[in-house]
Amino acid sequence: MKPHQTAILSFQRLVQDFFEKHLAIERNACRNTVLAYRDALKLFLLHTAQQKGCKADQLDATIFDVDTVRCFLAWLEQERKCCARTRNNRLAALKAFARYIASVAPEHLERCRRLRELPPARFEHPEVPYLEDDEIVQLLRAVAPTQQRDRALLLLLYNTGARVQEIVDLDLGHLRLDPIPVVTLMGKGRKPRTCPLWKRTVEALKAWLSKRGNAGKALFLNAHGQRLSRSGIAHILSQLAARADIRPRHAARLSPHVIRHTTAMHLLQAGVDITTTAAWLGHSQINTTHGYVEITLRMKQKALAAMTPLPELAGGSFPEDDVLTWLEALGRSPRYAHSSPTVP
Numbered sequence: 001m002k003p004h005q006t007a008i009l010s011f012q013r014l015v016q017d018f019f020e021k022h023l024a025i026e027r028n029a030c031r032n033t034v035l036a037y038r039d040a041l042k043l044f045l046l047h048t049a050q051q052k053g054c055k056a057d058q059l060d061a062t063i064f065d066v067d068t069v070r071c072f073l074a075w076l077e078q079e080r081k082c083c084a085r086t087r088n089n090r091l092a093a094l095k096a097f098a099r100y101i102a103s104v105a106p107e108h109l110e111r112c113r114r115l116r117e118l119p120p121a122r123f124e125h126p127e128v129p130y131l132e133d134d135e136i137v138q139l140l141r142a143v144a145p146t147q148q149r150d151r152a153l154l155l156l157l158y159n160t161g162a163r164v165q166e167i168v169d170l171d172l173g174h175l176r177l178d179p180i181p182v183v184t185l186m187g188k189g190r191k192p193r194t195c196p197l198w199k200r201t202v203e204a205l206k207a208w209l210s211k212r213g214n215a216g217k218a219l220f221l222n223a224h225g226q227r228l229s230r231s232g233i234a235h236i237l238s239q240l241a242a243r244a245d246i247r248p249r250h251a252a253r254l255s256p257h258v259i260r261h262t263t264a265m266h267l268l269q270a271g272v273d274i275t276t277t278a279a280w281l282g283h284s285q286i287n288t289t290h291g292y293v294e295i296t297l298r299m300k301q302k303a304l305a306a307m308t309p310l311p312e313l314a315g316g317s318f319p320e321d322d323v324l325t326w327l328e329a330l331g332r333s334p335r336y337a338h339s340s341p342t343v344p
Contacts, residue, residue: 009105011060015041018100030190032165040093047072061105064098066114073121084123091120128291129251130261139254142244150236152208153220153228155201157256160185161263161281162195164230164256170219172209177202187282195280230256264292 009017023029023037048063049056051071069091076082076090095116102112131139136158143151157167166185174184181197197205218227233256241254251258260281267277278289 012057014061014101014105015097017104018097022100028190030188036089037093037096040090041097043076043090044069044072044094047075061101061108062111064094064101064108064115065111066118069094069115069118077121084121088120091118125291127250128261128265129248129258130265131246131248131251131254131258133266135246135248136262138244138246139240142240142246148204148208148211149220150240152201152204153233153236154240154259155198155204156183157259158263159198159201160195161260161267163187163260163282164233166282167220167233167256168228168230171217172219173217175205175219177206185282188284191282191284193279193282261292264289268292 019034019038023034029037045056045059048068049059051068052059052063072094073087073091076087077084082090095118098112098115102109140151140154143154153167156162157164160166160183162185166187169186170183174186176182176184177197181202182194183197184192184194186192212221215221215225216227220228220233222228222232237254237256237259246254248254248258264277264281267280268274272280274286274289277292278286281289283289
């Protein structure tokens with residue numbers, strides 16, 4: 001009887017199983033996640049093969065070590081001029097693949113463990129870009145009466161605070177206008193959420209649907225009758241911004257994600273609690289919503305700093321010998337505070 005031998009999986013088989021079995025079946029990852037992991041791994045293999053002077057098909061799982069990955073990350077920053085966020089996204093994809101290799105090929109466990117301990121790059125978090133109320137109104141006024149699609153698109157973006165991909169993926173079946181108007185959005189991780197619609201948004205959507213006809217199932221169509229793309233939505237917003245001559249006070253340029261930030265800011269400024277705002281935007285972690293809260297708190301601090309303090313607090317000496325008398329006089333008019341008490 002032959003002794004049992006552990007099957008050694010080839011690197012090509014590991015890559016194929018990672019995408020076809022692990023991501024697609026076990027994790028049920030969305031298409032964008034699969035494509036992002038594909039791009040990261042493809043770049044890594046091409047760069048590593050060039051560094052080792054061989055073809056990508058000749059590489060094996062031993063390339064997943066700390067030094068090789070660090071060389072790849074340095075190449076991303078120095079040669080491709082990638083920002084820290086992009087660098088961290090590529091590293092996260094490689095860590096996910098290393099985690100899978102360690103689970104199915106234990107001989108690479110220690111190498112993959114060291115790789116997964118690589119820290120992400122630190123970077124400054126810029127101020128969240130958003131639009132003020134008057135800028136949103138100015139943008140809506142720039143939509144021509146005949147542009148029913150653009151008006152419905154802009155109002156739906158602002159109403160829901162949806163990610164641009166969530167708007168792109170919308171079909172007619174995701175929209176319900178009667179009796180309670182809502183739209184169902186498919187967020188990150190295939191997590192659906194239902195968002196109520198304002199009356200003005202419903203009116204704009206009905207106007208667009210009456211003009212749209214029965215071409216296809218996508219909610220928003222381009223000039224060729226096909227599903228509107230992410231770049232198409234960004235182009236529509238840039239045209240509206242140019243027509244409205246908007247120069248946002250809190251954003252460098254107008255983009256679909258700026259509209260999403262605007263929705264979050266306006267919800268919090270209107271007094272909506274942070275938990276509801278997080279659910280409205282589809283945040284899986286409430287810490288993501290805290291960034292907007294910090295901005296609104298800074299706004300309140302500026303407003304408080306601009307208020308005129310009590311005259312008694314602006315200057316003067318503190319009567320150390322009689323604190324109760326000073327507290328009693330605080331906030332009263334000087335005439336009342338300094339008047340002598342009436343002796344019965």
